[in-house]
Structures are given as C-alpha cells and as structure tokens.
Amino acid sequence: MVWVETFEAGEVFPDPGDLARYLKTGPSLSNELPALIDSAAEIFAGHATPRGVCRLVDVPAESPEPSQAAGLLLRSPLFAGATKLAFLVATLGPGPEERISAFFSGGDYLAGWILEACSLAALDSVVKKLAAAVQAQAGPELRVGNVLSPGCHALPLSTQKIIFAGDCGAAIGVRLNDSQLMLPLKSTSGILPLGRELAYPAGSDTCRFCNRRQDCVYRYAG
Numbered sequence: 335m336v337w338v339e340t341f342e343a344g345e346v347f348p349d350p351g352d353l354a355r356y357l358k359t360g361p362s363l364s365n366e367l368p369a370l371i372d373s374a375a376e377i378f379a380g381h382a383t384p385r386g387v388c389r390l391v392d393v394p395a396e397s398p399e400p401s402q403a404a405g406l407l408l409r410s411p412l413f414a415g416a417t418k419l420a421f422l423v424a425t426l427g428p429g430p431e432e433r434i435s436a437f438f439s440g441g442d443y444l445a446g447w448i449l450e451a452c453s454l455a456a457l458d459s460v461v462k463k464l465a466a467a468v469q470a471q472a473g474p475e476l477r478v479g480n481v482l483s484p485g486c487h488a489l490p491l492s493t494q495k496i497i498f499a500g501d502c503g504a505a506i507g508v509r510l511n512d513s514q515l516m517l518p519l520k521s522t523s524g525i526l527p528l529g530r531e532l533a534y535p536a537g538s539d540t541c542r543f544c545n546r547r548q549d550c551v552y553r554y555a556g
C-alpha cells in the first residue's frame with residue numbers, strides 16, 4: 335500500500351521550541367532573532383512544498399531470524415515485535431534549498447543559516463506527520479516505533495535502495511543519486527516499525543543499541 339501526504343508550509347514550519355534545538359544563538363542575536371525567523375517563515379511559505387510518501391509492507395509471520403521484509407534484514411532489536419514496516423520519504427521540494435544557496439552565494443550567511451535551520455526542523459515535522467498518518471492508517475491496535483533512517487546504527491545506508499524500490503520517491507519528486515543522496519537535498523527517508531507487541535514503541539531511546547552512545551553529542555536520551 336502506497337500513498338502520498340501533502341502539507342501546507344505553515345503546518346510544518348517549526349515553533350520556537352523546535353528551533354531552539356537547531357539555533358544555539360547567543361545574546362547578541364536575541365533581539366534580531368524574532369524578525370529573522372519571521373522573514374524565514376515568509377520565504378518558506380513561498381517556496382516550500384512539503385510532501386511525503388508512505389509505503390506499508392508486512393513482515394511475514396514465518397520470517398526467519400533476523401526477520402526480513404521487502405528484502406530488508408531487520409537486525410536491530412528496535413524492530414523486535416514488528417509485524418509491519420512503513421517506508422517513508424519526506425521532502426520540502428527544491429525551493430528552500432534554492433533560497434538557502436542564493437543567500438550563501440550572495441553573502442547573507444545569517445539569513446541562509448536561519449532558513450537552513452528552519453527547513454531542517456520543518457523536515458522533522460513532516461516526518462512526524464507521516465508517522466501519525468501511518469498510525470491512523472494502521473489502526474490503534476498497532477503500536478508504532480521510532481523512525482529509523484538509513485545510515486543510523488540500525489540500518490545500513492544501502493537501505494535507501496529498498497526504501498526507494500519501485501521509484502516511490504518519484505511520487506513526490508525525490509530521487510537518489512549514485513551516492514544514495516536524496517535530491518532535492520531537503521529530503522529525508524526512514525522506516526517506521528509497527529506491531530501489537532512492538533518491544534520499543536515511539537519514545538523509546540533509539541540510541542540504546544548504538545555503539546557510539548558513550549561519546550555521541552547528538553544523543554537525545556539515555
């Protein structure tokens with residue numbers, strides 16, 4: 335089952351709390367920041383086309399260990415108990431990246447940096463909305479896990495090819511280049527596990543099985 339979700343730019347533009355994760359500005363910018371974010375929001379509204387595509391696949395009940403689905407080996411314990419997987423691709427379209435590049439080319443680094451941060455947070459928001467859409471589609475009896483992305487400890491980068499199998503990214507204008515990089519650049523992909531007995535539902539510490547957790551500066555919890 336494959337479907338596309340489309341969002342208004344204003345639905346995914348980050349609130350100040352989300353932006354705090356990306357913008358670690360000092361006091362020197364505190365007066366200017368609200369106006370800079372307002373300006374970024376205006377540009378974002380005029381140039382972003384947030385969309386996502388979701389593909390639901392079953393994990394066969396008779397699957398051997400490690401279980402597999404759609405050609406993907408589910409080696410990480412974070413997939414334990416999954417009976418379905420949702421393959422997700424999200425994008426903001428080419429517009430935000432073009433504006434960011436134009437700011438940097440023109441020497442307006444601050445405006446480019448603010449729009450970059452807003453766009454990354456907005457992309458996170460698109461993924462959260464896709465996860466909610468998958469939950470609604472799958473029904474309340476299935477628990478959803480955390481979205482895991484190719485290149486993280488739970489999924490090799492080569493997973494990109496499986497997520498993009500059947501050229502599902504084309505439905506929202508996203509393609510992979512030879513290095514598995516998604517174009518437009520403000521795009522992301524991931525896999526969401528679902529199951530009645532999912533061992534690690536959404537909100538679990540996704541870093542718990544990562545061998546970099548002891549010294550990782552990006553670790554959110556645990």
Ligand code: SF4
Pocket residue numbers: 486487540541544545546547548550551552553554
């Ligand atoms: S510890 Fe760091 S690298 Fe490992 S999953 Fe967490 S954030 Fe990613």
